[in-house]
Amino acid sequence: MKNKRFFILILSYFLFFIGLQHYYAQTSPTFIEIKGKIIDEDSKDALIFADIIILDSNMSTITNSDGEFVLKVPDSLTSKAVIFSHLGYQKKELKISELISNSKITLTPSATELSAIEIKTFKNAETLLRETLKNRHVYNSDNALMTGFYRETIKKRRKNASLSEAVVQIHKQPYSNFKNDAIELIKSRKSTDYTRLDTLAVKLQGGPFCNLYTDIIKYPEYIFTNDNIPLYDFSFGESTQVNNNPVYVINFKQKPSIIEPLYYGKLYIDSKTLALTNAVFSLNVENRKLASEMYIRKKPRKVDVYPTEATYRVNYRTQNGKWQYAYSNILLTFKVNWKGKLFNSIYTLNSEMAITDWRVNNTNIAKSRENMLKPTTILADETSGFKDPAFWGEYNIIEPEKSIESAIEKIKKQLKRT
Known part of the structure; x- marks a missing residue:
């Protein structure tokens, strides 16, 4: 089942990273x-x-x-x-x-209660979810070229062990069809401190694709299918607002009798268009063995690895009256127990992607280009960009957090010494 490999986010444990970097020359407007x-x-x-x-x-x-x-x-x-x-x-x-x-x-905070009459428009929260999933006509119906900024970090406990950043161009298919989107690499940089990984290299396969697949409306099969929706309990939560518009809130979690790890969280649905505006959800990782099988593809025999947290967020926004994917964040925490070692290691993997620009593409999406990424692509090691403060030029990016800024400064110092 597809949801058994959620977002194609696979961890492997060995020391060799495979990848290929391409750089586009760019002219910087004022x-x-x-x-x-x-x-x-x-x-x-x-x-x-x-x-x-x-x-x-x-x-x-x-x-x-x-x-x-x-x-x-x-x-x-x-x-x-x-x-x-x-x-x-x-x-x-x-x-x-x-x-x-x-x-x-x-x-200014703004809370709006939807009236009981409005909520009773739907038999229950599950009915509203089903209507939302098939309500694709309120989303972008054109081929689009989206510029996205992607960042991926791996931490051992609180210390950054790997930092990757990239500007990508997403060849976004219309929501009206079921064709997969494509991603083209424009510019990237990466640094990995293998000494902090204790000879254990965490390979994050998928890169930007992991975040793209959090688009529940485009890829509902990774979380909600006709077969597994009955395995969840749905209920209405306290309503709120997005851009001054009333929003339904649906709470969901797997039924107590279900052993298979499923998801729990909140869905935010625009009351006027029935479009999904935001979603925040997590995997139930109580069953270590089954949760581990969803993420771990390859590991040494002498190590036990299992997730302790798996949280996802996706945001949508409107443009010209149509909704579209805008941002997603994935946070995974894994505990690694080596046989014969007294203490365990905790690794946190965080990736995020934000759409910073887009335009309608009247031609067909390109199927074959030199810089197209595969869903299993791994961003290769590259540190040259970190010493260049103008590396991203005119591209809009997500402002680094303080901890990430600190890691970048350390990388710059290492480059100066070498």
């Missing part, structure tokens, strides 16, 4: 860079995964786990405004000229 932080107006807490979109354009980015963002605006768009939005908050619109010196943006 742009201004805006940095800031989005916080809750009342609590002053940082707002994670908030959307930042340049009005009347396809350019966007997202806040990191510190609530911080960086937005690169071409000169041709400096007269525009920027929309700031977050699940459960009122959206805010500010002119770019106001943002150049405005480092903190506050959003």
Whole structure:
């Protein structure tokens, strides 16, 4: 079953990494860079995964786990405004000229209760889910070329052991068909500290494809199928808002009698269009043996490996009245027990991908190009980019977290010494 290899996220344990890097030459137009932080107006807490979109354009980015963002605006768009939005908050619109010196943006919480009459439109939460999964006409119906920024980190306990970043172009198929999307590598960099991996190399196969497959509407088979939906319990949660629109909240978890590891979490569904706006869910990892079989493809005989956490997030946004994939995050934690060793090792794998630009492509999606990635592609080791502060040029990226910034600085120092 496809959901037995969820998001094609496979871990192998051996020391050889395979991959091929390609770089595209790029010309850099003149742009201004805006940095800031989005916080809750009342609590002053940082707002994670908030959307930042340049009005009347396809350019966007997202806040990191510190609530911080960086937005690169071409000169041709400096007269525009920027929309700031977050699940459960009122959206805010500010002119770019106001943002150049405005480092903190506050959003106001906004909770809206859907009336009992509105909820009773559906027999139950499961009926609403089924309607949402087949409601594909409210999503992008064109071939699209999406620019995405991808970041992947592997940590041993709290220390970064591997850091990969890439700009990719996603050849996104219309939601109206069932053809798979394609991913083209534009630019990337990576560094791995094998000494922190204790001779145990964690191979993350799939790279950007792992995150792309969290698009539940395009790839429902990885979590919800006609066969496994009856294995879940569904219920309505407290409603909220996205961009000032009321949103249904569906809670789901596997039935107590089901042994097979399934998922639990929340689905956020726009009350007007019945489009999935956000989803946050996790794998039930209580059954170590079965959960391990879903992720571990190859490992040494003398080691026992099992997941202790597997959490997924996907966000959608609207453009020209149509919904489309915008961001996803995957967080996996594994415990590694070596026979004969007193202490175990804990590895955390985190990957995220944000769509920062896109355009409609009126021609057919390219099926064969030199830089096309495969679902089993592994980003190769490459450190040259980390010593170049202008490595990404005009590309919009996700602002590094403080811990990642620290790791990059260490990499720069190592390069200087060598």
